[in-house]
Amino acid sequence: MTDAFNLSDFLPYRLALISERVSRRLEAEYAKSHGLSVAEWRVLVNLRHLGKASVRDIQVVTNLEKSRVSRAVGRLEAAKLVRKETSASDARLVEIALSRKGRTTLAEIIPKATEIEGRLLDGLSADQLGAFDAVVEHLHAALDADPEAKPRLDTTLGAKG
Amino acid sequence: MTDAFNLSDFLPYRLALISERVSRRLEAEYAKSHGLSVAEWRVLVNLRHLGKASVRDIQVVTNLEKSRVSRAVGRLEAAKLVRKETSASDARLVEIALSRKGRTTLAEIIPKATEIEGRLLDGLSADQLGAFDAVVEHLHAALDADPEAKPRLDTTLGAKG
DNA sequence: CCCCTATCGTTGCACCTGCAACGAATTATT
């Protein structure tokens, strides 16, 4: 067992490798054009649908640590891509919303991101994609069942279950 | 196009999510028992096969930045899990090798890692796994063909080929 | 033998991150 262990075949390693590689390819795109990090990109994209959102809202949807969201929002605000103000109804909350500049920035980046994704997926059959999705979901399910694993926040399929 | 964009379905996001979740689960295991980071773990595992290796050797096999390897090795040396000495034949090179303690540490961790991986994969059919592998390889190939993407170092299938 | 170039590993720097602790604000309890 121990002697046969090979990192190249090890699932966590393979996932990390392909994920990082894809991520870097994408980051090269929107970092170069607009200086965005992954965290900022995730926040920005989700704000499109959310309208006004709190840090907590964003945290759930983006699967990012709340301090990471807080700082990403801070940077986005400094870059004038989002506006941030304290909620009138609950002073603990912050209302974050896209600025016009943020919207135009997204309008530039999203097509590029979609195109890159398209190139990556080009040539894969529906069956392959379906199988891939099934495996990923299986992994998530296995982690959900593991008390040692951190729970996933947003399944986009109903948080309550 | 732009309006339909949904992060939850975006491949890079999904990859990052599952990869990070798996990675954290694993890290919880070997960080708790031996205080190892991902980088250190990768270095350690590869040293099992390499015997004596230089930083560059490790860099290729682990797909880690050379400074990251250098620092991981430094930490491993401080923890007495590896020995490090300058090569006699080429003073630029460093010869890194597992210590006895490093070997016993690996002997403890690898079974746990394998077990966790087993639980993650348990219940998946050979067909599903094959399809998954095919998709991952397809993604790598697509990135290989993309001049903007960073080349992959170790394919374990012949670097020159 | 000397210079020029390439390789190797380390390090300074700026940045990002996770975690825990914190203050402010709200809600629940009595």
Next chain:
DNA sequence: AATAATTCGTTGCAGGTGCAACGATAGGGG
């Protein structure tokens, strides 16, 4: 109404990372 418990977002801190620059060493060409 007063106090306790909870929620929200920020921040201090320690640590990891990528990148570029660097010193040291080795090899190649004249």
